[in-house]
Amino acid sequence: MSICQDFKSSPICAISKWQDQRFLWGLMVVAMLGLVILAHSFFQNYLYMLPCEQCVYIRFSMLVMALGGLVAIINPKNVVCKIIGYVFGIYGAIIGIMYSVKLHGIHEAVHGDDPFGVQGCSTDPNFPFGLPLAEWAPDWFKPTGDCGYDAPIVPEGVELDAIQKFFTEFYADGWYLIPSAKFMDMAQCTLIAYVLSLALLVIMLGSWLYTKFCKNK
Template structure:
């Protein structure tokens, strides 16, 4: 079996789609439960949009996983997954630009960050689930903001001190901001989805 046929055949398995779903949902839960709630990092407007983009990808995975051998389910799954990846790239790029501006000398780069989100299709996610989708922080500033009179555990204090200068993949070196990491993640997802789509199209009508 050629590599193209092998990649195309993977799409007939629920594993690939469920993996994308669990990873996307897992990252949203991690952002909310660990960084927002446990480490007191309030999400900004672009941050909650990024969560929305991940959930769009997860929805695509769920749809495709219903019956990955059915072309209709596969197409709709791809549409949501691609749309989520593209939106995620756009949100991440904007957040990266703002992050660079607020940590640099370009005051004009901080424009475009609001506490009143506007989701695609007018979805009122910030009203239905404000704890998850209502921005309460400033774009580019992802430092922990610990409320007064909060008693921190030793683990919390250690992690909060680790991220005192903001969220970075390697905090001590300020290497790869959150925007950089999500941009990389969405870009990888887009490339993988594009490759899977191409392989599927090339093998349509052929037996596995």
């Protein structure tokens, strides 16, 4: 029976079966690690878009989700691995939503009519569980930018190549999904990604619990 036929005949059982494979967990790992690497290597180091406090928290939350996926990939059929994957994945998505909402609020405030007095951004981050990530990996987790201001800041004397010049001009007013229209800032995009991830994880978890504990009763 094909995947589509499985889903049509019993969606809950099909979703429960899919998560016993490595694909869905691997997809979460690739997506979250890919976004962190893109933010660090391309936007931060190549385009000089400095990360703010909330930005490095968002990176942390994505790595938490990726870690959960990596644990689950070890053996998706193993209950312990799967539970750890869900705990890390759901926790990472929830705190990611919180960070994204806060960053969007700061972004709206600093770009509003009265940006003075806006609070919520520090160069001394406090990660969950007291993790000193800014000391362990400062290039990845040390805030060097201001919350809400995510336009490229090119150091003096740096000569940009053609690609750098194009993208620094493209994001001159800050990171937006569509910069020319200032449509959807970074915080809104990460918020959507977290919400979708959380919804998928909850559906997967619910399907697994249903087939494990309720179906045969």
